[in-house]
Amino acid sequence: MSGNTVTHSVTAIVPVGPARPRVRGISLSGSRAARELGLKRGEFDLAVHMGCIRTVADDGGGGLRVTRAEIDRVSSESGFPETLRERVRVVGTSDGAALLDVTTARFTRLARLGQVAPVKFYLNRYRAVVWLYLAEEIRQFAADEENAPFLTGRTPECLRDQLDEGLDLRPRNWRGRHLGFLLRQAEDPWARAAGVASLLDPVEVAEIVRDPYERAYLNRLRPAQSAHGAPDSPAAQVAAKIMTAEYPDEIDWLRSDLRQTVAEAREHRPAPRPGPKTPSPGGAQHGAPLVRATSAVRSGEPACGAPSHLGEDPEKPRGLLGWLRRRTP
Template sequence: MPAPLRERADVSLRTAARELGLRPREFELAVQIEEVRTVPGPADRTRRVHRKEVERIKAAPGFPGALRERLRVMGVREASALLDISPSRCARLARAGCFGPVSFYVNRYRTVVWLYLAEELRDFAENNPQLLAGRLPAGLRAGLEAGADHRARRWRGRRVGQFTRQAADHWERAAARASVLDDAVLAAAVPDGGERARLRALRPCFLEVRNAAEATRDVLEDVCLAEGAEEIRWYRFLLDADLETARAAEVPAAACAAREPGRGPAEGRTGSSGAASGEGRPHPATARPVAGPPATPGPRRRWSLLRRCRPRPGVRTAG
């Protein structure tokens, strides 16, 4: 294919947003909920949009109004009006996990304000009319009385799901699972320092932070971190499964490299006689890839644009 055609095969995220008539935050949301499908970009892992994808969206019935409606988000008060219920009942349903937020912002009081997709709210109302009137089911009431609040967990799950679907391999999938675990949990889950360094190098960016005060950044960081034993245990389970698959996939590749034509059995094994004979070297089936120096104890590292840290007292949530 000629070079000019290759250059027109996909476009940058900014160009796609401009051609679709979407503001930056609208386009970010469109990508996150996969209304706009992206593809891997250059080596720096910046994603791009196929030209055919842009044309597909522009040719859809009702564009651009229908697209904007699918991206419409609202807080709890507007959501309660849409569902024709009280704001308090709407908030209780959200905390119980009946529907999940798609986005959020932090207001001037350091309160997390959750935002919900209007389209998902309408689907919920259509499929669950029994939850919009009368007493809530006993199970939901018991969970709420015990302090259940699934909003942050539902948002994290949505984002991790997006990153795992976009992952190029099992190492990237594992990095998405690991990104919501704090340093102590990750060290216990992945004792090998080289593997932890590899996961950090592949970590996804959960949020683009623009001109945020330090106090606001702190709240954003907290929302991105798994909390509660059940959620942490779930991500550790998924991380273990992805790591096992990633390690197993690299064993055949290492074996094939060792059998490449022109390489002798001792090629690349220099040093002591034990090293030359292979003595003391791990078997390929148990060897683990090393992608950097072992992690050393110290301050919590920043994951992507945000530092991973424990929830701080005084952080409230709304919606």
């Protein structure tokens, strides 16, 4: 189905802030930080993605960590921990419908039309996709008087036709939001390019990034995905489809931004590749090892509590941020 049927697209917050600091002083692993903040690990991860909890890079290669100062900052906020838990509370279709005071069927139609956007998903035991939404965003949607027509009465005929044709913007809106999360946590230009590439089919990536060493580096930096069954299992295939762009205009935007981010990454530094062969003391030839790249880590300003908007953009957007923010007819 053509991407021209899209009615709305989620606004994702893309980071443009200062570099994420390296670890200094006492810091905690994600699991330890979650326990100290009284959060389940899923709640903690979502809080990090949303910018509610700032992380630092671990020079030892152990992944992102949380400083003691950040733990103190978060725990000193008004209403902690209930306020923080509420910011990251997610609900499924039934609870979401209850918050809007509509039937589950109407809530599903709203989600398929892009009026409410999922923030997470998982596959149940029957390999059916279960979408999860931020409760705070749903309440804000209900409070907006402009959305009242969507909550009562018949769905407009033009929208019913799109639904009958199979329109479902939930995967696309999740991808847009997820990409914002990836870019917020990206360590450098190459990591940002890897985030964009992770949403494209490998064939699309190969057409844009011709250099095999650059493609290998992007693959090495590819963001880790949550496990959805064993590799190549039916469940993993379903999840992979959700994580891969499918609409023609969506693919075009990602290809354009991959081209741009890779160009920026090349200017930042070249991708590591084998160096020239040099004779060893014993006369044997050995290729130089791949250079380990190190760079400052970038992060954005906290975006916690800033929900996605379904607003209008009077001009044609440019670049990745524009794609994430635009509203198409």
